Amino acid sequence: MDLEHKQLVQLLPLLPLLAELGRTQHVTGAAELLGLPQSTGSRGIARASALVGTDLLVRDGRGVRLTPAAKALMPHIEAALAEFQAGLDLVRHQSEVVRGRIAVTFQHTFGEAMLPLLISAFRARHPQTAFELSQGSRDGCLAELAAGDADVALTAPVAPPSRTIASAALYREPLxxxxxxxxxxxxxxxxxxxxxxxxxxxxxxxxxxxxxxxxxxxxxxxxxxxxxxxxxxxxxxxxxxxxxxxxxxxxxxxxxxxxxxxxxxxxxxxxxxxxxxxxAFREIGLAWRESGGGAGAEPDPVRLFRELVLSDGPALLSGFVRERSRT
The missing domain is CATH 3.40.190.10 (Periplasmic binding protein-like II)
Structure with missing residues (x-):
């Protein structure tokens, strides 16, 4: 029999607990993963069983095991939570990127095609993102980054990592x-x-x-x-x-x-x-400040741009370099 609307509303907060129970098949383990006392986890599972209308756990020696009803329910719980998480990610990323501004500092030689390629790829996903661009010498770019005037820096050679600056190589091109x-x-x-x-x-x-x-x-x-x-x-x-x-x-x-x-x-x-x-080559890389979490944590728009550059940038830019360097 279908659950009444009121019962569904009462059951929804228990879905994460049931999902962890399905993964661990252990009441204490599921509660610990969610930061709950074991007694709270036990009461939650008992409450869920009452709302569903059938037992979800049975004793098995000193432990417990999922009932057939619980096993049948678990894939639907996982799917519901995954869909909800996907919706949250979409809304959060879209809303934050739309309002976000990303400050990029870069050397002069990257402004003609390299940086525009990266921005174009990012704007295809987040079209309303604003960029603030600054160009100059390598030393000037890294000084802007260290001072907090830029979120990321595109330089060659790659900036050496330090306690406050992280960096990664993207690709090489010949000189x-x-x-x-x-x-x-x-x-x-x-x-x-x-x-x-x-x-x-x-x-x-x-x-x-x-x-x-x-x-x-x-x-x-x-x-x-x-x-x-x-x-x-x-x-x-x-x-x-x-x-x-x-x-x-x-x-x-x-x-x-x-x-x-x-x-x-x-x-x-x-x-x-x-x-x-x-x-006779130069290695081009991205540098960014280590946030360390807290109030100075990296804003999501900056994080998303950095992740795209690191994941998609090498393929995008190596294609450009091959075309420009073709013999």
Whole structure:
């Protein structure tokens, strides 16, 4: 016989207890998992049996076991709780993301395509999320993150973890030698670092991620570059190379090695060449503050974005890198 509405209302608060009982088949264990005294658990099960109209437990030696009626009921209880939890998650995530704002700081080279790819993937799920964007040098990005002015930072190299900052690598991309399209190496598919020992070098400024990477490449090759210019963005660096004012080492800029994407009648133009060095790559990663729970706990919109970047970001961005780096 169907339970009356009043009985259903009385039975609903007991569903979590019954679900744990089904998993543990132990009254004390089920009560402990829910933070209840054993006596409260026993009374709750007895109350549920009375409301259902049949015993849910029977004695079995020193223990208990579920009755056939209880076993038949358990899948329905699990399904009801799962559906309710799914509804709660949906409402909670939607409402919080809609009202949420995520502050992202990132290096200049990630603004053209990489960060937009990640934001687009997130906005496809949470279209009303607001983003606050800030870009700068690697050191500047990490300083913003540490100061609490940004929720997450996208940097290369990956930020080293600390007591307050956590980080994870997302993917790697190659570094390329960038030369004028009439340079002596312009027709080469690859070149070694030592082949530009005497060349004027267009470097990124101190504090930029690319500066630390090129410094490491030159240290590994055993010499210091002849720095002719220090730039604050890769577009300017390519422009200086395009004018024949030096060579540079940069992330791929949309051209396969050996292809000249920008030569024109003025003589301007540059070519990217693969570098023969095991260090000729940059590893890009995400960094965020360790909240430690409590009042400063990570807001759900930030958590959801971070989780998407860590789970889906490597596949999204590696596809982009493969396309841009195709030979």
């Amino acid at each position: 390329r030698l960038v030369v004028h399209h009439r340079h002596r190496l312009a027709t080469r598919r690859s070149a070694g670092i030592k082949e530009i020992r005497q060349e004027p070098f267009v470097a990124m400024g101190p504090g930029y991620g690319m500066r630390s990477l090129t410094d490491a490449l030159f240290r590994e090759a055993g010499f210091r570059p002849r720095i002719a210019f220090e730039s604050q963005d890769t577009h300017t660096a390519r422009g200086l190379v395009s004018a024949g004012l030096g060579v540079s080492i940069l992330p791929p800029g949309g051209a396969a090695p050996g292809r000249n994407p920008s030569a024109d009648t003025t003589g301007l133009g540059w070519v990217e060449i693969a570098l023969d060095s095991p260090l």
